[in-house]
Amino acid sequence: MSRVSPRPEIAALPPSVHGGLDHGELARLTIHPDDVLDFSVNRNPFGPPPSVRAVWEGVSLERYPDRECLALRSALAERHGCGMAQVWVGNGAAELIWLLALTYLSTGDPMLVVTPTFGEYAAAGRVMGARSKMFVARQRDDFYPDLDALVIRMKKLRPRLTFLCNPNNPTGVYLEREVVKALLAANPSGLLVLDEAYAPFVENGWDSTPLLRSGRLVALRSMTKDYALAGLRLGYLLAAEGIVGAVRRVQPPWSVNVIAQAAGLAALGNDAYLQDTLAQTRAAAVELARELAALGLQVRPSATHFFLVKAGDAAATRSKLLRRGILVRDCTSFGLPAFVRIAARRPEENQRLVAAWRELM
Ligand SMILES: Cc1ncc(COP(=O)(O)O)c(C=O)c1O
The missing domain is CATH 3.90.1150.10 (Aspartate Aminotransferase, domain 1)
Incomplete structure (x- = not known):
């Protein structure tokens, strides 16, 4: 056999x-x-917000979900003050991490992960056969990455994708806007994926959407953390239109189910x-x-x-x-x-x- x-x-x-x-x-x-x-x-x-519980009643289970999540994307675009073409929804932020790897990484491509951090970035890169490198934020620096060294590493490696989680899981370290801007500038030939799954939990956090103008920032958001929808699975990314246009091509159809889309809309209405x-x-x-x-x-x-x-x-x-x-x-x-x-x-x-x-x- x-x-x-x-x-x-x-x-x-x-x-x-x-x-x-x-x-x-x-x-x-x-x-x-x-x-x-x-x-x-x-x-x-x-x-989850109480309004989410009510959505089951109104949802048609026999219809396929809207593949483009139009209503939810429109509400998200309004919330973040950007265009709908800059928003894409996934079956949790985890799916979007894998889709970014699928979209941008070929065998041998350099990619960088600032660690210790969420394990899915490295896993997705490995599956694509990328040359995945880690930049370690040390315990003796309170897990704050050495920024000068990180900039040098990015300039040298020129990663196609750099994954940076902010605030970081599991350390809780939160980098300021100027730091992220410097990292974005350090590597004009790659995308910076800023995973902001936990940003809503930060008091007086900063807004990364103006940095989308660079065309090289992908901001990842999860609705499973702040809105407690882990069982439903819902996340989205904000990025330049071209990035959204590429990622949507590799997403399996109907990835975001009807209940998740309706729940996301209901949740957004309950600020x-x-x-x-x-x-x-x-x-x-x-x-x-x-x-x-x-x-x-x-x-x-x-x-x-x-x-x-x-x-x-x-x-x-x-x-x-x-x-x-x-x-x-x-x-x-x-x-x-x-x-x-x-x-x-x-x-x-x-x-x-x-x-x-x-x-x-
Ligand atoms: C930093 C980070 N990003 C993304 C995810 C995945 O989030 P989601 O549940 O939206 O797939 C997690 C889940 O633990 C996480 O810790």
Whole structure:
């Protein structure tokens, strides 16, 4: 029997690791998913806006979704003050990361990822056979990238795509506008993909849309974090028309389902809920960080509602907390085996995390 092998890039691909419940693991531990408080995913802990729940009724399930997401793109364009032709919607920001790799990377093309960061950028590059390079922001610099060195690296490597997550997952480091402008200027021959999945969680963040004029910035947004629509899958990118025109060609048809499109529209219409819950989440994160530090733990500063905590052995800490019904993100897959990442939840839920951790000490 002859065997057909997958492409070598696929065979060499490590499994992707993410936060969230591992249902197989919970079944082995005989823990019911409903009994776990999940601090390992970075979403709005107050859930989706109430208006989103109502959309099911009005949605026609027998029709194909609008492949161009016209209504949602029009609302997003209005929100960001740009043209509809500069907006494209995906089945989560994750799909758009993969589509960008598919659109812009061929075998051997240079690409750069500022790490430690979200693993999908490197995975997508590997699948395309790109020459994927990492620029490491060091722990001793509080995970803030050495900008002079990064600019030099970009000038030398001239990556087709540079992935920069801002604020960064998992470190919470947030780069200012001038820094991103300098990075954009450093490499006229490639695109800078600025993943702003967590930007809405930053207090007084800056607006990257004016930088779209450069023609080389792709801003990625997720609606699964701020609007808590992880189960529905919804994200979008903002970029120059030419970039949008290229990415849309490689997207599988009907990728964004009818419910996700309707939910996205309903969510955008409920700004007060978003602003209110994000403010509460930020306040809860500050308080949680303070209480964990008071236990003697080393808590890293963060511009957003999730932060790194030094745990010694992250895998062991995760599993001890899980037995107490608390899930945190072991950061070993980010190359940080001494850290766990915690995303603040509601104040009363955060108290359960503090109590469980106190028991470990
Ligand atoms: C930085 C970053 N970008 C993108 C994503 C994917 O977001 P989505 O759920 O919209 O696919 C994640 C998910 O964890 C993330 O952390």
